[in-house]
Amino acid sequence: MNKDLISGVVLLAVSGTYYAWSSQIADSTLSDEVGATGLPHVLSVILAILAALLIARAILLRRARTATAAGTDDESDAGLPRAIGFLLLGAAYVFVLPFIGYVAGTALLIGAVALYEGAPRNWVVLAAAVGGAVFYWAIFVKLLGVHQPVGSLFQGMF
Numbered sequence: 001m002n003k004d005l006i007s008g009v010v011l012l013a014v015s016g017t018y019y020a021w022s023s024q025i026a027d028s029t030l031s032d033e034v035g036a037t038g039l040p041h042v043l044s045v046i047l048a049i050l051a052a053l054l055i056a057r058a059i060l061l062r063r064a065r066t067a068t069a070a071g072t073d074d075e076s077d078a079g080l081p082r083a084i085g086f087l088l089l090g091a092a093y094v095f096v097l098p099f100i101g102y103v104a105g106t107a108l109l110i111g112a113v114a115l116y117e118g119a120p121r122n123w124v125v126l127a128a129a130v131g132g133a134v135f136y137w138a139i140f141v142k143l144l145g146v147h148q149p150v151g152s153l154f155q156g157m158f
Helices: 003-022 038-068 080-100 102-116 123-143
Strands: none
Touching: 003 038, 080 102, 102 123
């Protein structure tokens, strides 16, 4: 069995457990139409869908590999050095966020991950990084009202 299949089955079990436990949350007198269990139920269903997609992908890839009986192993590319690289990118993001703020930090993170994954150094990466950062900022700050750090470098500009 490959890692994707095992991960999908584990995530499906976690999703079911999370759904069952979140069903035990009591509604209060302040509950709205959705109730206290609404968001946890939606999150557990989304996790179950993603787990099912991961399981389906693992099964389809296994069949494709069996049919061709040749090819490279995807799992050998995802080694420990690559995981440490992603961990270092995330740590750098957390470190610079208070200084440069959410929008600039997120744009740098998106660009750095794209370049780390081998994307060519062109305007598309820059556009995706800036566009993605602005998109996430719009979702959190404008749509959801969750204020993100501006950063000491840009304090007072926004």
